[in-house]
Amino acid sequence: xxxxxxxxxxxxxxxxxxxxxxxxxxxxxxxxxxxxxxxxxxxxxxxxxxxxxxxxxxxxxxxxxxxxxxxxxxxxxxxxxxxxxxxxxxxxxxxxxxxxxxxxxxxxxxxxxxxxxxxxxxxxxxxxxxxxxxxxxxxxxxxxxxxxxxxxxxxxxxxxxxxxxxxxxxxxxxxxxxxxxxxxxxxxxxxxxxxxxxxxxxxxxxxxxxxxxxxxxxxxxxxxxxxxxxxxxxxxxxxxxxxxxxxxxxxxxxxxxxxxxxxxxxxxxxxxxxxxxxxxxxxxxxxxxxxxxxxxxxxxxxxxxxxxxxxxxxxxxxxxxxxxxxxxxxxxxxxxxxxxxxxxxxxxxxxxxxxxxxxxxxxxxxxxxxxxxxxxxxxxxxxxxxxxxxxxxxxxxxxxxxxxxxxxxxxxxxxxxxxxxxxxxxxxxxxxxxxxxxxxxxxxxxxxxxxxxxxxxxxxxxxxxxxxxxxxxxxxxxxxxxxxxxxxxxxxxxxxxxxxxxxxxxxxxxxx
Ligand SMILES: Nc1nc2c(c(=O)[nH]1)N[C@H]1C(S)=C(S)[C@@H](COP(=O)(O)O)O[C@H]1N2
Ligand SMILES: [Mo]
Numbered sequence: 001x002x003x004x005x006x007x008x009x010x011x012x013x014x015x016x017x018x019x020x021x022x023x024x025x026x027x028x029x030x031x032x033x034x035x036x037x038x039x040x041x042x043x044x045x046x047x048x049x050x051x052x053x054x055x056x057x058x059x060x061x062x063x064x065x066x067x068x069x070x071x072x073x074x075x076x077x078x079x080x081x082x083x084x085x086x087x088x089x090x091x092x093x094x095x096x097x098x099x100x101x102x103x104x105x106x107x108x109x110x111x112x113x114x115x116x117x118x119x120x121x122x123x124x125x126x127x128x129x130x131x132x133x134x135x136x137x138x139x140x141x142x143x144x145x146x147x148x149x150x151x152x153x154x155x156x157x158x159x160x161x162x163x164x165x166x167x168x169x170x171x172x173x174x175x176x177x178x179x180x181x182x183x184x185x186x187x188x189x190x191x192x193x194x195x196x197x198x199x200x201x202x203x204x205x206x207x208x209x210x211x212x213x214x215x216x217x218x219x220x221x222x223x224x225x226x227x228x229x230x231x232x233x234x235x236x237x238x239x240x241x242x243x244x245x246x247x248x249x250x251x252x253x254x255x256x257x258x259x260x261x262x263x264x265x266x267x268x269x270x271x272x273x274x275x276x277x278x279x280x281x282x283x284x285x286x287x288x289x290x291x292x293x294x295x296x297x298x299x300x301x302x303x304x305x306x307x308x309x310x311x312x313x314x315x316x317x318x319x320x321x322x323x324x325x326x327x328x329x330x331x332x333x334x335x336x337x338x339x340x341x342x343x344x345x346x347x348x349x350x351x352x353x354x355x356x357x358x359x360x361x362x363x364x365x366x367x368x369x370x371x372x373x374x375x376x377x378x379x380x381x382x383x384x385x386x387x388x389x390x391x392x393x394x395x396x397x398x399x400x401x402x403x404x405x406x407x408x409x410x411x412x413x414x415x416x417x418x419x420x421x422x423x424x425x426x427x428x429x430x431x432x433x434x435x436x437x438x439x440x441x442x443x444x445x446x447x448x449x450x451x452x453x454x455x456x457x458x459x460x461x462x463x464x465x466x467x468x469x470x471x472x473x474x475x476x477x478x479x480x481x482x483x484x485x486x487x488x489x490x491x492x493x494x495x496x497x498x499x500x501x502x503x504x505x506x507x508x509x510x511x512x
Contacts, residue, residue, distance in 0.1 A: 426463070427463055
Protein backbone atom coordinates (compact mmCIF):
# COMPACT_ATOMS: atom_id res chain seq x y z
CA UNK A 1 0.00 0.00 0.00
CA UNK A 2 2.73 2.48 0.94
CA UNK A 3 4.46 1.60 -2.29
CA UNK A 4 1.33 2.46 -4.23
CA UNK A 5 0.98 5.80 -2.47
CA UNK A 6 4.57 6.87 -3.11
CA UNK A 7 4.16 5.84 -6.67
CA UNK A 8 1.01 7.84 -7.12
CA UNK A 9 2.49 10.90 -5.46
CA UNK A 10 5.59 10.42 -7.57
CA UNK A 11 3.66 10.32 -10.79
CA UNK A 12 1.68 13.40 -9.82
CA UNK A 13 4.95 15.22 -9.17
CA UNK A 14 6.24 14.09 -12.53
CA UNK A 15 3.04 15.23 -14.21
CA UNK A 16 3.45 18.68 -12.64
CA UNK A 17 7.08 18.76 -13.75
CA UNK A 18 6.01 17.79 -17.27
CA UNK A 19 3.57 20.72 -17.31
CA UNK A 20 6.29 23.08 -16.12
CA UNK A 21 8.82 21.89 -18.69
CA UNK A 22 6.23 22.18 -21.46
CA UNK A 23 5.48 25.76 -20.37
CA UNK A 24 9.17 26.71 -20.27
CA UNK A 25 9.85 25.40 -23.78
CA UNK A 26 6.64 27.05 -25.06
CA UNK A 27 7.53 30.43 -23.57
CA UNK A 28 11.07 30.07 -24.90
CA UNK A 29 9.78 29.28 -28.40
CA UNK A 30 7.26 32.13 -28.32
CA UNK A 31 9.82 34.66 -27.10
CA UNK A 32 12.38 33.52 -29.66
CA UNK A 33 9.93 33.87 -32.53
CA UNK A 34 8.80 37.26 -31.20
CA UNK A 35 12.38 38.50 -30.92
CA UNK A 36 12.86 37.71 -34.60
CA UNK A 37 9.51 38.76 -36.13
CA UNK A 38 8.10 41.39 -33.77
CA UNK A 39 9.64 42.11 -30.35
CA UNK A 40 6.51 43.92 -29.15
CA UNK A 41 4.45 40.74 -29.75
CA UNK A 42 6.38 38.81 -27.07
CA UNK A 43 3.78 36.56 -25.37
CA UNK A 44 4.98 37.47 -21.87
CA UNK A 45 5.00 41.17 -22.74
CA UNK A 46 1.55 41.26 -24.32
CA UNK A 47 -0.03 39.37 -21.44
CA UNK A 48 1.78 41.67 -19.01
CA UNK A 49 0.65 44.77 -20.92
CA UNK A 50 -2.89 43.42 -21.02
CA UNK A 51 -2.77 42.97 -17.26
CA UNK A 52 -1.41 46.51 -16.84
CA UNK A 53 -4.28 47.93 -18.89
CA UNK A 54 -6.90 45.80 -17.12
CA UNK A 55 -5.56 46.24 -13.60
CA UNK A 56 -7.70 48.40 -11.34
CA UNK A 57 -5.91 51.66 -10.57
CA UNK A 58 -5.51 50.83 -6.88
CA UNK A 59 -3.41 47.84 -7.93
CA UNK A 60 -1.25 50.05 -10.12
CA UNK A 61 -0.88 52.65 -7.39
CA UNK A 62 0.13 49.90 -5.01
CA UNK A 63 2.63 48.51 -7.54
CA UNK A 64 4.20 51.94 -8.02
CA UNK A 65 4.20 52.57 -4.28
CA UNK A 66 5.74 49.16 -3.54
CA UNK A 67 8.17 48.76 -6.39
CA UNK A 68 8.50 52.28 -7.84
CA UNK A 69 10.34 52.11 -11.13
CA UNK A 70 10.84 48.36 -10.52
CA UNK A 71 7.10 47.76 -10.95
CA UNK A 72 7.68 46.02 -14.30
CA UNK A 73 10.17 43.50 -12.92
CA UNK A 74 7.70 42.78 -10.13
CA UNK A 75 4.94 42.23 -12.69
CA UNK A 76 7.03 39.81 -14.80
CA UNK A 77 8.02 37.89 -11.68
CA UNK A 78 4.36 37.68 -10.72
CA UNK A 79 3.40 36.43 -14.19
CA UNK A 80 6.18 33.80 -14.04
CA UNK A 81 4.93 32.53 -10.68
CA UNK A 82 1.30 32.32 -11.81
CA UNK A 83 2.30 30.69 -15.10
CA UNK A 84 4.40 28.10 -13.24
CA UNK A 85 1.43 27.27 -11.03
CA UNK A 86 -0.98 26.95 -13.95
CA UNK A 87 1.53 24.86 -15.91
CA UNK A 88 2.05 22.43 -13.03
CA UNK A 89 -1.71 22.13 -12.68
CA UNK A 90 -2.04 21.53 -16.42
CA UNK A 91 0.43 18.66 -16.12
CA UNK A 92 -1.57 17.08 -13.31
CA UNK A 93 -4.82 17.52 -15.27
CA UNK A 94 -3.23 15.99 -18.36
CA UNK A 95 -2.25 12.93 -16.32
CA UNK A 96 -5.86 12.55 -15.12
CA UNK A 97 -7.38 12.96 -18.51
CA UNK A 98 -5.38 13.12 -21.69
CA UNK A 99 -5.96 16.38 -23.53
CA UNK A 100 -7.22 18.40 -20.56
CA UNK A 101 -3.88 19.91 -19.59
CA UNK A 102 -2.96 20.48 -23.22
CA UNK A 103 -6.14 22.52 -23.63
CA UNK A 104 -5.16 24.70 -20.64
CA UNK A 105 -1.65 25.39 -21.97
CA UNK A 106 -2.91 25.83 -25.53
CA UNK A 107 -5.48 28.35 -24.29
CA UNK A 108 -2.72 30.43 -22.67
CA UNK A 109 -0.88 30.56 -25.99
CA UNK A 110 -4.11 31.46 -27.78
CA UNK A 111 -4.67 34.24 -25.25
CA UNK A 112 -1.21 35.67 -26.03
CA UNK A 113 -2.07 35.40 -29.74
CA UNK A 114 -5.32 37.33 -29.40
CA UNK A 115 -3.92 40.00 -27.07
CA UNK A 116 -0.91 40.51 -29.35
CA UNK A 117 -3.21 41.07 -32.33
CA UNK A 118 -5.66 43.51 -30.74
CA UNK A 119 -3.07 45.78 -29.16
CA UNK A 120 -2.41 49.15 -30.81
CA UNK A 121 0.43 49.10 -33.30
CA UNK A 122 0.26 45.32 -33.83
CA UNK A 123 2.31 44.23 -36.85
CA UNK A 124 1.34 41.70 -39.53
CA UNK A 125 2.97 38.78 -37.65
CA UNK A 126 1.73 39.64 -34.18
CA UNK A 127 -0.17 36.32 -34.04
CA UNK A 128 2.83 34.12 -34.74
CA UNK A 129 4.61 34.00 -31.34
CA UNK A 130 1.40 33.08 -29.49
CA UNK A 131 0.55 30.40 -32.05
CA UNK A 132 4.03 28.87 -31.86
CA UNK A 133 3.90 28.96 -28.05
CA UNK A 134 0.51 27.20 -28.05
CA UNK A 135 1.60 24.47 -30.49
CA UNK A 136 4.92 23.86 -28.74
CA UNK A 137 3.15 23.68 -25.35
CA UNK A 138 0.65 21.08 -26.54
CA UNK A 139 3.21 18.92 -28.36
CA UNK A 140 5.73 19.07 -25.50
CA UNK A 141 3.14 18.21 -22.88
CA UNK A 142 1.78 15.23 -24.85
CA UNK A 143 5.28 13.99 -25.53
CA UNK A 144 6.39 14.27 -21.92
CA UNK A 145 3.24 12.58 -20.67
CA UNK A 146 4.23 9.45 -22.50
CA UNK A 147 7.26 9.21 -20.28
CA UNK A 148 5.26 9.71 -17.09
CA UNK A 149 3.96 6.47 -15.59
CA UNK A 150 0.28 7.08 -15.00
CA UNK A 151 -0.58 3.49 -13.99
CA UNK A 152 -1.49 3.37 -10.30
CA UNK A 153 -0.30 0.62 -7.94
CA UNK A 154 2.70 -0.10 -10.12
CA UNK A 155 5.93 1.21 -8.83
CA UNK A 156 7.82 3.23 -11.41
CA UNK A 157 11.04 1.59 -12.35
CA UNK A 158 14.19 3.67 -11.73
CA UNK A 159 14.99 3.57 -15.45
CA UNK A 160 11.63 5.04 -16.26
CA UNK A 161 12.10 7.72 -13.71
CA UNK A 162 15.49 8.50 -15.17
CA UNK A 163 14.06 8.59 -18.65
CA UNK A 164 11.40 11.03 -17.57
CA UNK A 165 13.88 13.28 -15.76
CA UNK A 166 16.12 13.31 -18.80
CA UNK A 167 13.30 14.19 -21.17
CA UNK A 168 11.73 16.80 -19.01
CA UNK A 169 15.05 18.47 -18.15
CA UNK A 170 15.99 18.39 -21.83
CA UNK A 171 12.75 20.06 -22.85
CA UNK A 172 13.07 22.72 -20.16
CA UNK A 173 16.71 23.35 -21.10
CA UNK A 174 15.68 23.79 -24.73
CA UNK A 175 13.21 26.42 -23.55
CA UNK A 176 15.83 28.25 -21.53
CA UNK A 177 18.22 28.13 -24.50
CA UNK A 178 15.49 29.59 -26.74
CA UNK A 179 14.93 32.38 -24.20
CA UNK A 180 18.63 33.20 -24.17
CA UNK A 181 18.91 33.13 -27.97
CA UNK A 182 15.78 35.30 -28.14
CA UNK A 183 17.36 37.80 -25.75
CA UNK A 184 20.53 37.91 -27.85
CA UNK A 185 18.49 38.28 -31.06
CA UNK A 186 16.57 41.14 -29.50
CA UNK A 187 19.85 42.78 -28.52
CA UNK A 188 21.12 42.39 -32.09
CA UNK A 189 18.04 44.11 -33.48
CA UNK A 190 18.94 47.15 -31.40
CA UNK A 191 19.36 49.01 -34.65
CA UNK A 192 17.11 51.77 -33.30
CA UNK A 193 19.72 52.36 -30.63
CA UNK A 194 22.31 52.67 -33.40
CA UNK A 195 20.09 55.07 -35.36
CA UNK A 196 19.61 57.08 -32.20
CA UNK A 197 23.26 57.36 -31.32
CA UNK A 198 24.15 58.37 -34.88
CA UNK A 199 21.64 61.25 -34.76
CA UNK A 200 22.84 64.84 -34.71
CA UNK A 201 20.37 67.14 -33.03
CA UNK A 202 19.65 70.52 -34.61
CA UNK A 203 20.68 73.66 -32.72
CA UNK A 204 18.04 75.68 -30.86
CA UNK A 205 17.32 79.12 -32.27
CA UNK A 206 18.17 80.67 -28.89
CA UNK A 207 20.37 78.44 -26.74
CA UNK A 208 19.60 78.79 -23.04
CA UNK A 209 22.43 80.17 -20.93
CA UNK A 210 24.29 77.58 -18.86
CA UNK A 211 22.65 76.84 -15.52
CA UNK A 212 23.89 79.37 -12.96
CA UNK A 213 26.37 77.88 -10.52
CA UNK A 214 24.20 79.30 -7.74
CA UNK A 215 21.30 77.08 -8.85
CA UNK A 216 23.00 73.98 -7.47
CA UNK A 217 24.09 74.22 -3.85
CA UNK A 218 26.14 71.04 -4.26
CA UNK A 219 24.99 69.66 -0.94
CA UNK A 220 25.61 65.94 -0.52
CA UNK A 221 22.31 64.05 -0.66
CA UNK A 222 20.42 66.94 -2.25
CA UNK A 223 18.96 66.21 -5.71
CA UNK A 224 21.00 67.79 -8.49
CA UNK A 225 19.30 70.71 -10.20
CA UNK A 226 19.47 68.97 -13.60
CA UNK A 227 18.78 65.25 -13.50
CA UNK A 228 21.12 63.14 -15.66
CA UNK A 229 19.19 61.05 -18.23
CA UNK A 230 20.35 57.77 -16.72
CA UNK A 231 18.91 58.78 -13.33
CA UNK A 232 15.69 60.28 -14.63
CA UNK A 233 12.62 58.50 -13.21
CA UNK A 234 10.68 56.42 -15.72
CA UNK A 235 6.95 55.79 -15.52
CA UNK A 236 4.85 54.30 -18.29
CA UNK A 237 2.58 51.40 -19.12
CA UNK A 238 4.98 49.99 -21.74
CA UNK A 239 6.31 46.57 -20.73
CA UNK A 240 8.30 46.47 -23.97
CA UNK A 241 9.61 49.91 -24.84
CA UNK A 242 8.31 50.97 -28.27
CA UNK A 243 11.21 51.07 -30.73
CA UNK A 244 10.26 53.62 -33.34
CA UNK A 245 12.49 54.24 -36.30
CA UNK A 246 12.56 58.01 -36.89
CA UNK A 247 12.38 57.25 -40.63
CA UNK A 248 8.93 55.70 -40.06
CA UNK A 249 7.79 58.19 -37.42
CA UNK A 250 4.95 60.55 -38.29
CA UNK A 251 2.86 62.91 -36.20
CA UNK A 252 -0.73 63.38 -37.30
CA UNK A 253 -2.74 66.36 -36.07
CA UNK A 254 -6.44 65.88 -36.64
CA UNK A 255 -9.89 66.22 -35.07
CA UNK A 256 -11.38 69.68 -34.58
CA UNK A 257 -9.00 71.38 -37.00
CA UNK A 258 -9.37 73.26 -40.27
CA UNK A 259 -6.91 70.97 -42.02
CA UNK A 260 -5.19 67.79 -40.98
CA UNK A 261 -1.44 68.12 -40.65
CA UNK A 262 1.07 65.32 -40.85
CA UNK A 263 4.76 65.77 -40.36
CA UNK A 264 7.61 63.31 -40.60
CA UNK A 265 11.00 63.24 -38.96
CA UNK A 266 13.00 65.14 -41.55
CA UNK A 267 10.48 67.92 -41.63
CA UNK A 268 10.44 68.13 -37.84
CA UNK A 269 14.23 68.43 -37.78
CA UNK A 270 14.05 71.33 -40.23
CA UNK A 271 11.68 73.35 -37.99
CA UNK A 272 12.97 75.98 -35.55
CA UNK A 273 13.93 74.34 -32.27
CA UNK A 274 13.70 75.79 -28.79
CA UNK A 275 15.23 74.54 -25.63
CA UNK A 276 14.17 74.97 -22.04
CA UNK A 277 14.58 73.38 -18.65
CA UNK A 278 11.34 71.78 -17.51
CA UNK A 279 10.77 69.71 -14.39
CA UNK A 280 8.61 66.70 -15.12
CA UNK A 281 6.60 65.21 -12.26
CA UNK A 282 4.45 62.13 -11.91
CA UNK A 283 1.03 62.43 -10.33
CA UNK A 284 1.79 59.18 -8.46
CA UNK A 285 4.67 60.84 -6.65
CA UNK A 286 3.91 60.71 -2.93
CA UNK A 287 4.82 63.61 -0.63
CA UNK A 288 8.61 63.38 -0.27
CA UNK A 289 8.87 61.00 -3.25
CA UNK A 290 11.30 61.01 -6.14
CA UNK A 291 9.12 60.49 -9.23
CA UNK A 292 10.26 63.89 -10.44
CA UNK A 293 13.20 65.10 -12.52
CA UNK A 294 14.48 68.15 -14.32
CA UNK A 295 15.98 68.16 -17.81
CA UNK A 296 16.92 70.47 -20.64
CA UNK A 297 14.48 69.64 -23.42
CA UNK A 298 14.95 70.49 -27.09
CA UNK A 299 11.89 70.62 -29.31
CA UNK A 300 9.51 72.47 -31.55
CA UNK A 301 6.65 74.39 -29.89
CA UNK A 302 3.36 72.46 -30.10
CA UNK A 303 1.65 75.83 -30.45
CA UNK A 304 3.12 76.26 -33.94
CA UNK A 305 1.97 72.84 -35.09
CA UNK A 306 -1.56 73.43 -33.80
CA UNK A 307 -1.62 76.83 -35.52
CA UNK A 308 -0.73 75.13 -38.80
CA UNK A 309 -3.71 72.83 -38.43
CA UNK A 310 -6.04 75.67 -37.40
CA UNK A 311 -7.77 74.78 -34.13
CA UNK A 312 -11.57 75.02 -33.92
CA UNK A 313 -12.38 77.62 -31.19
CA UNK A 314 -14.82 75.11 -29.65
CA UNK A 315 -12.02 72.68 -28.85
CA UNK A 316 -10.68 72.71 -25.29
CA UNK A 317 -8.42 69.66 -25.21
CA UNK A 318 -5.72 67.85 -27.14
CA UNK A 319 -5.68 64.09 -26.77
CA UNK A 320 -2.12 63.07 -27.51
CA UNK A 321 -1.62 59.44 -28.43
CA UNK A 322 1.44 57.23 -28.28
CA UNK A 323 2.24 54.49 -30.77
CA UNK A 324 1.36 51.99 -28.01
CA UNK A 325 -2.12 53.42 -27.48
CA UNK A 326 -1.46 55.45 -24.32
CA UNK A 327 -3.33 58.77 -24.36
CA UNK A 328 -3.12 62.01 -22.38
CA UNK A 329 -5.62 64.87 -22.25
CA UNK A 330 -4.05 68.33 -22.10
CA UNK A 331 -6.07 71.54 -21.84
CA UNK A 332 -5.53 73.34 -25.12
CA UNK A 333 -4.43 76.60 -23.41
CA UNK A 334 -1.47 74.81 -21.87
CA UNK A 335 -0.30 73.87 -25.36
CA UNK A 336 -0.98 77.20 -27.02
CA UNK A 337 -0.06 79.86 -24.40
CA UNK A 338 3.42 81.30 -24.01
CA UNK A 339 4.78 78.44 -21.91
CA UNK A 340 6.43 76.65 -24.81
CA UNK A 341 4.90 73.22 -24.61
CA UNK A 342 7.34 71.23 -26.74
CA UNK A 343 7.25 68.36 -29.13
CA UNK A 344 10.61 67.33 -27.72
CA UNK A 345 13.34 65.37 -29.48
CA UNK A 346 16.27 66.11 -27.18
CA UNK A 347 16.92 65.59 -23.47
CA UNK A 348 19.99 67.10 -21.81
CA UNK A 349 21.80 67.45 -25.12
CA UNK A 350 21.14 63.92 -26.39
CA UNK A 351 18.36 62.51 -28.55
CA UNK A 352 15.55 61.32 -26.26
CA UNK A 353 16.53 58.04 -24.64
CA UNK A 354 14.35 55.24 -26.04
CA UNK A 355 12.59 54.72 -22.70
CA UNK A 356 11.90 58.46 -22.46
CA UNK A 357 10.01 58.57 -25.76
CA UNK A 358 12.40 58.37 -28.72
CA UNK A 359 12.06 59.84 -31.26
CA UNK A 360 9.53 62.41 -30.00
CA UNK A 361 7.43 63.18 -26.93
CA UNK A 362 5.49 66.03 -25.41
CA UNK A 363 6.76 68.15 -22.53
CA UNK A 364 4.35 70.66 -21.02
CA UNK A 365 5.47 72.81 -18.07
CA UNK A 366 2.98 72.82 -15.20
CA UNK A 367 1.07 69.61 -15.94
CA UNK A 368 1.64 66.17 -14.45
CA UNK A 369 3.08 63.67 -16.92
CA UNK A 370 -0.08 61.57 -17.20
CA UNK A 371 -2.01 64.48 -18.80
CA UNK A 372 0.77 65.88 -20.93
CA UNK A 373 4.08 64.11 -21.38
CA UNK A 374 3.14 61.48 -23.98
CA UNK A 375 6.21 59.52 -25.06
CA UNK A 376 6.58 57.92 -28.51
CA UNK A 377 3.87 60.36 -29.56
CA UNK A 378 2.33 59.89 -33.01
CA UNK A 379 -1.00 61.70 -32.85
CA UNK A 380 -2.54 64.91 -31.56
CA UNK A 381 -6.31 64.83 -31.68
CA UNK A 382 -7.89 68.22 -31.15
CA UNK A 383 -11.13 67.60 -29.26
CA UNK A 384 -13.11 68.47 -26.14
CA UNK A 385 -13.03 67.18 -22.56
CA UNK A 386 -16.72 66.24 -22.90
CA UNK A 387 -16.01 64.13 -26.01
CA UNK A 388 -12.84 62.19 -25.30
CA UNK A 389 -11.25 60.56 -22.26
CA UNK A 390 -7.58 59.76 -21.73
CA UNK A 391 -5.95 56.54 -20.48
CA UNK A 392 -5.72 57.43 -16.77
CA UNK A 393 -8.97 59.36 -16.68
CA UNK A 394 -10.94 56.23 -17.55
CA UNK A 395 -9.14 54.67 -14.56
CA UNK A 396 -10.37 57.24 -12.08
CA UNK A 397 -7.71 59.96 -12.23
CA UNK A 398 -8.62 63.56 -12.80
CA UNK A 399 -9.06 64.63 -16.44
CA UNK A 400 -6.91 67.71 -15.85
CA UNK A 401 -3.70 67.56 -13.87
CA UNK A 402 -2.08 70.87 -12.96
CA UNK A 403 0.96 70.25 -10.77
CA UNK A 404 0.46 71.05 -7.10
CA UNK A 405 2.83 73.19 -5.06
CA UNK A 406 5.22 70.84 -3.25
CA UNK A 407 8.41 70.84 -1.24
CA UNK A 408 10.64 68.00 -0.13
CA UNK A 409 13.40 67.49 2.42
CA UNK A 410 16.39 65.67 0.89
CA UNK A 411 18.92 66.31 3.68
CA UNK A 412 18.72 64.80 6.21
CA UNK A 413 16.62 61.98 4.76
CA UNK A 414 15.85 60.67 8.24
CA UNK A 415 17.58 58.23 10.55
CA UNK A 416 20.70 59.11 12.52
CA UNK A 417 22.25 62.59 12.40
CA UNK A 418 25.46 63.69 14.12
CA UNK A 419 24.99 66.47 16.69
CA UNK A 420 26.20 69.98 15.94
CA UNK A 421 25.95 72.50 13.13
CA UNK A 422 24.49 70.99 10.00
CA UNK A 423 22.17 71.87 7.15
CA UNK A 424 18.63 71.00 6.15
CA UNK A 425 18.09 71.14 2.39
CA UNK A 426 15.58 70.10 -0.20
CA UNK A 427 13.66 70.88 -3.37
CA UNK A 428 10.47 72.85 -4.03
CA UNK A 429 8.37 73.16 -7.15
CA UNK A 430 5.22 74.38 -8.76
CA UNK A 431 6.03 74.34 -12.43
CA UNK A 432 4.89 77.28 -14.48
CA UNK A 433 3.92 79.19 -11.33
CA UNK A 434 7.26 79.22 -9.55
CA UNK A 435 8.29 79.13 -5.90
CA UNK A 436 8.70 82.24 -3.82
CA UNK A 437 9.88 80.78 -0.55
CA UNK A 438 10.27 77.73 1.65
CA UNK A 439 9.92 77.56 5.41
CA UNK A 440 11.20 74.92 7.77
CA UNK A 441 10.36 74.03 11.33
CA UNK A 442 11.78 71.55 13.78
CA UNK A 443 9.57 69.95 16.45
CA UNK A 444 6.69 72.39 16.24
CA UNK A 445 9.11 75.28 16.78
CA UNK A 446 8.72 78.51 14.82
CA UNK A 447 8.71 78.39 11.00
CA UNK A 448 12.03 79.73 9.74
CA UNK A 449 12.59 80.89 6.16
CA UNK A 450 15.04 78.78 4.16
CA UNK A 451 17.38 80.33 1.60
CA UNK A 452 16.33 79.58 -1.98
CA UNK A 453 19.03 78.79 -4.48
CA UNK A 454 18.85 80.60 -7.83
CA UNK A 455 15.88 79.23 -9.77
CA UNK A 456 16.46 78.27 -13.40
CA UNK A 457 12.91 79.37 -14.20
CA UNK A 458 9.35 79.10 -12.95
CA UNK A 459 9.10 75.87 -14.97
CA UNK A 460 11.66 74.05 -12.84
CA UNK A 461 12.14 73.01 -9.29
CA UNK A 462 14.42 75.00 -7.02
CA UNK A 463 16.82 73.96 -4.26
CA UNK A 464 16.62 75.42 -0.76
CA UNK A 465 18.67 75.11 2.43
CA UNK A 466 18.75 76.30 6.02
CA UNK A 467 21.37 75.90 8.74
CA UNK A 468 20.45 73.81 11.78
CA UNK A 469 22.16 73.07 15.05
CA UNK A 470 21.21 69.50 15.76
CA UNK A 471 20.80 68.75 19.45
CA UNK A 472 20.69 65.27 20.95
CA UNK A 473 17.30 63.56 20.85
CA UNK A 474 14.58 62.76 18.31
CA UNK A 475 13.37 65.52 16.04
CA UNK A 476 10.74 66.05 13.39
CA UNK A 477 11.62 68.34 10.51
CA UNK A 478 8.89 69.78 8.29
CA UNK A 479 8.93 72.07 5.29
CA UNK A 480 6.34 74.04 3.35
CA UNK A 481 6.58 76.24 0.30
CA UNK A 482 4.93 79.44 -0.86
CA UNK A 483 4.21 79.76 -4.57
CA UNK A 484 5.09 82.77 -6.68
CA UNK A 485 1.34 83.45 -6.75
CA UNK A 486 1.39 83.94 -2.97
CA UNK A 487 -0.44 80.69 -2.17
CA UNK A 488 0.97 78.53 0.66
CA UNK A 489 1.44 74.81 0.40
CA UNK A 490 -1.50 73.15 2.12
CA UNK A 491 -0.97 71.12 5.29
CA UNK A 492 -4.02 69.03 4.37
CA UNK A 493 -2.65 65.61 3.40
CA UNK A 494 -3.98 63.83 0.29
CA UNK A 495 -2.98 60.63 -1.47
CA UNK A 496 -1.74 60.81 -5.08
CA UNK A 497 -5.11 59.70 -6.53
CA UNK A 498 -6.97 61.33 -8.17
CA UNK A 499 -5.04 64.54 -8.84
CA UNK A 500 -1.71 64.51 -6.99
CA UNK A 501 -0.41 64.12 -3.43
CA UNK A 502 -0.38 67.06 -1.07
CA UNK A 503 0.56 67.92 2.50
CA UNK A 504 3.83 68.76 4.23
CA UNK A 505 6.86 66.54 3.97
CA UNK A 506 8.00 65.41 7.40
CA UNK A 507 11.27 63.70 8.28
CA UNK A 508 12.14 62.02 11.58
CA UNK A 509 15.74 62.08 12.77
CA UNK A 510 17.62 60.90 15.82
CA UNK A 511 20.55 63.07 16.83
CA UNK A 512 23.19 61.46 18.99
N1 LIG B 1 3.42 56.53 -24.18
C1 LIG B 1 3.37 56.83 -22.88
N2 LIG B 1 3.73 58.06 -22.49
C2 LIG B 1 3.69 58.40 -21.19
C3 LIG B 1 3.26 57.48 -20.22
C4 LIG B 1 2.86 56.19 -20.66
O1 LIG B 1 2.46 55.33 -19.88
N3 LIG B 1 2.94 55.90 -22.00
N4 LIG B 1 3.23 57.84 -18.89
C5 LIG B 1 3.18 59.26 -18.57
C6 LIG B 1 3.47 59.51 -17.18
S1 LIG B 1 2.31 58.97 -16.07
C7 LIG B 1 4.57 60.20 -16.77
S2 LIG B 1 4.74 60.67 -15.17
C8 LIG B 1 5.64 60.57 -17.72
C9 LIG B 1 6.98 60.08 -17.26
O2 LIG B 1 7.97 60.39 -18.19
P1 LIG B 1 9.41 59.76 -18.03
O3 LIG B 1 9.26 58.28 -17.97
O4 LIG B 1 10.21 60.23 -19.20
O5 LIG B 1 9.97 60.30 -16.73
O6 LIG B 1 5.40 60.04 -19.01
C10 LIG B 1 4.07 60.11 -19.45
N5 LIG B 1 4.06 59.65 -20.81
MO1 LIG C 1 2.90 59.75 -14.05
